[in-house]
Amino acid sequence: MSEIGRHIRELHSTLPEGVTLVAVSKFHPAEAIMEAYDAGQRVFGESRANELAAKASSLPADIEWHFIGHLQTNKVRPVVAHASLIQSVDSERLLHAIDAEARRAGKRVDLLLQLHVAREETKFGFLPEELDSLLADGLLSRLDGVRVRGLMGMASNVDDLRRINADFAAIASEFKRLKSLGIPELEEMDIISMGMSHDYQLAIANGSTMVRIGTDIFGEREY
Ligand SMILES: *Cc1c(COP(=O)(O)O)cnc(C)c1O
Numbered sequence: 001m002s003e004i005g006r007h008i009r010e011l012h013s014t015l016p017e018g019v020t021l022v023a024v025s026k027f028h029p030a031e032a033i034m035e036a037y038d039a040g041q042r043v044f045g046e047s048r049a050n051e052l053a054a055k056a057s058s059l060p061a062d063i064e065w066h067f068i069g070h071l072q073t074n075k076v077r078p079v080v081a082h083a084s085l086i087q088s089v090d091s092e093r094l095l096h097a098i099d100a101e102a103r104r105a106g107k108r109v110d111l112l113l114q115l116h117v118a119r120e121e122t123k124f125g126f127l128p129e130e131l132d133s134l135l136a137d138g139l140l141s142r143l144d145g146v147r148v149r150g151l152m153g154m155a156s157n158v159d160d161l162r163r164i165n166a167d168f169a170a171i172a173s174e175f176k177r178l179k180s181l182g183i184p185e186l187e188e189m190d191i192i193s194m195g196m197s198h199d200y201q202l203a204i205a206n207g208s209t210m211v212r213i214g215t216d217i218f219g220e221r222e223y
Contacts, residue, residue, distance in 0.1 A: 004032055005039035007217045012040065015211070019204055022066050022193075024214030026051065027221040030059060036217060037063065045087070045212050049075035056082035068152070068212060070124050073097040086111040087152040087193055087212075090124040092134055095146065102145030109145060112152040112193055115174055117167045119156050128174055135178075140185035150191030150209075151175050155199055164199050168206035175207075 001009070011021055024045040025033050033044060033055065042062060046052035047069025056065050067083040073094055079086060080101045089095055089111045102109040116125030126134065140148065151174060155167035175192050195203025195211040203211060214221065 001039065002035040004035040004218060008036050008039035008041045011213065011217070016204060018209060020191075020210045022068070022210060022212045023217050024068065024196075024212050025055070025218065026069070026214065028214075028218045030055060032218050033059060033063075045214075047088075049078045052082055053078040066212075076101045080105055080107070080109055084110065085149065085191075088112070088114045088124070090114040090116075090126065092139075095134075095143065099143040099145035107145070108147055110147050110149045112150050112191060113148060115151050115153040115171055117156075117170045118154050119163075125153065128177075131174075131178070135181070135183060135186075140183065148186060148189060150189045150193065151178070152193040154196070155194070155203070161202065164202055165206065168194055168199075168203050168208070172207040 022045040026047045045066045045068040114125040153171040155164040193210040197216040200211040
């Protein structure tokens, strides 16, 4: 078995039941993805629309592709065509663009709203108060092309475990709060996507149901 295959087997045997492994394959070639596939992995994450489309077209059809990067509205079409879950919806404009493209294509797209909790890492994602104004006017009930499945978030990229822990706890508590609002379109939410190679154990301890792991499986990326 390849080294990548061994990493997949190891993760599958150690992750708790109910936690989905997304193998983040961005910048890694098709051969690396196939080594993970041959070890049983079926869910892969990509962060660029063109790369996702190219890989999805040439690799096995039973792979589930998740989009996890910042998505520009002019790149929505290939992502809606190939992704089974868009994890990184970070603006109302993007939400509308995905809804429009999904209706055009005659489908309903599953997505996660990306929450901004990390202090310095990324400027992308909704603040909790922005989510409130997004939901306030019943917007979701008019977006038939999308289904909100949950939240995605990243912790601050720091060594301070208490900081990371607080970030994950904030994401999990925002998930609970949203579900408790009584908004019908949010009742199907069942995914909290948080945790990467260096912090996924802490994320799981805070209630993550989906971890996105790249480096620990495929090694370092070449940018
Ligand atoms: C690249 C990326 C990951 C994977 O990070 P690793 O540290 O390689 O595990 C996870 N989530 C998102 C949003 C990413 O962009």
